[in-house]
Amino acid sequence: MNSIEDVSIWSAVRRLVPELSDELQKRIRILERILALQPIGRRALAVEMGTTERVLRAELDFLRVQGLLTASSAGVSLTEDGEAVLDRVAEFAVRMDGRKELAERVSRVLGIPQVVVVEDDSDQNSWVKDNLGYRAAELLRSLLQPDEVVGITGGTTMAAIARRMPARAVSYPVKVVPARGGLGEKVEFQANTIASTLAEKLGGESMMLHVPDRLNEETMEQLLNDPYVQQRLPEIRKATLVVHGIGEAVKMAKRRQVPDEEVAWLENQQAVAEAFGYYFNQQGDVVYSMPTIGLRLDDLQNARVVMAVAGGSSKARAVAAAAKAYRIDVLITDEGAARLIVQSQDYYQDK
């Protein structure tokens, strides 16, 4: 039995001391490189690892004091102890590298420039979603630009992002808007609510858009002429940083209480993915779009960054379809989804 498998305690630890795993990975990487290249000099290693000499030196000093490596005039080498310790944490290293490589493969397969893969599978462990939220929040914050308009959709994953966003460490002068109107879900998973809490966490402002979930053509027309909507809608469509979730078509349709015959129709159309209220088939074609007020697929062209966050092996197909349907710049997913995405690609390649 392996402690790494029981990751739930790790996620708590990471919550309490987030810099721990980064620092740990950093030092493991250093030890690994030394093992491979020993004996190697400080400067050469610094170049090799893409860090500065001075910082690396501090790390090496530490590791030497810990008795994990020795320094001779030929360079630094691991001690027996160092190798033993490295051996014990090798699983980390493997998983680290594994996820990194996985991310690169997903990036190639889906044509998404930046992909982050977090550990485990959202479908298996609920805390994975939390982790997904953490990494998404982290990345989102790093991408923010002053006076930017951030558009965000609803769902449990988006809620996790808002929840895990650090609360007002510094104030960001941004505006957060819901990408679409209410989706008739629980209030804490609605885009409006999420936009609001996210804005609060960021120290920015938010805007609400209260419109019903499902509309018919007629009320749609009316609403579009409504001054409330006419004032707010352009603001939403101006969003330059769009964060959204991707869902399974049928599952989403049912959650939104779409009539059974329409669900059957969607199935018939082989719809597999849903995002922004649009339904896509495996080829990325739009097979149906819900009549709602909000961001349209075309608006994504004007966005600076389109960020997708979705995990769980069950969503692999949906993510792949969405990636074909529209431009995604950043994808944050988990091992469960990522593995299936690269697998199916291998499958097609084999044929």
Added chain:
Amino acid sequence: MNSIEDVSIWSAVRRLVPELSDELQKRIRILERILALQPIGRRALAVEMGTTERVLRAELDFLRVQGLLTASSAGVSLTEDGEAVLDRVAEFAVRMDGRKELAERVSRVLGIPQVVVVEDDSDQNSWVKDNLGYRAAELLRSLLQPDEVVGITGGTTMAAIARRMPARAVSYPVKVVPARGGLGEKVEFQANTIASTLAEKLGGESMMLHVPDRLNEETMEQLLNDPYVQQRLPEIRKATLVVHGIGEAVKMAKRRQVPDEEVAWLENQQAVAEAFGYYFNQQGDVVYSMPTIGLRLDDLQNARVVMAVAGGSSKARAVAAAAKAYRIDVLITDEGAARLIVQSQDYYQDK
């Protein structure tokens, strides 16, 4: 199945990022206190935890940003998330507190002012000895005074101390001497070797004492008059910081290749412990002392600090006996030994 049980990976992690695991424990302690006292003010909590307001404030800010606690005008309280996280790492906390309480009980039972208990049992897992060495080295370093003479014995535990002593982070102007002559063991576990490497790590100087292990009365007399010995022996007996291991009497005797009849005699005398070449029974009486050149039991009176390091459930009896036999100021042991020590005390109290 429980990840904490598989502690070996944690010991490696602690080796790689010691400062962060300390940080982890610190934050766990803070969360625990808040849970117990909430809502509580920053200043009151600082007093409660024996830290300064400013440092605690930084921690609280962090934990708040992480969404683990909220601050109202009544004070800070845990959020649901905070309680959940605390719950996940509760095992840590329990083990932490458990060991601390255990240490206090051992301290009372044995009458040793300062007791440190490290996790697990040296008899079960070999890495525990390493941990023992780490804590001992840490403590030893903090106790050092300039120009002090440090006496150290042999054995695997002492070797672990020397190995885990940080290598010359700063230079200590100390002199390290072997407490007794060679003990006929493997060279890396001999007092001479250990004293030498320890001195090097500390940036101090060392002194060797090369005399045979087992002596008869005659050669003993001769050696005591030998100029080599006459020069070195007083230096050894002047040691003011004495670090030593405690062994099981019979096991030690056999390792030193004492003749079988003498071993039987020791058993007959109910010798259970060995330290500095002296054998003690359960009551702490000296039943036999090996004729070797070196530190004598009386010399401990003049020592500033006497530090004992011994772990493993099999050594519990020996440690208890040694504690009765002579003054020990600091004891570093493990859970395996500590549990048995307090248990046997309970046993006697019940009678």
Added chain:
DNA sequence: ACCAATGGGACTAATTTAGTCCCGTGTAGT
């Protein structure tokens, strides 16, 4: 015998962290 790369020392600039004091506010006790 030389040369290039090594670890480690030394000094300074930049950044982070800790100490101290204060203020407006909400709350508990009277």
Added chain:
DNA sequence: ACTACACGGGACTAAATTAGTCCCATTGGT
């Protein structure tokens, strides 16, 4: 209802730590 106290949080400064830069004696490989 009122007052006094403890609350969080802001602000500023001093201290400590960390990173950048340059140098040098030494050594191992060619």
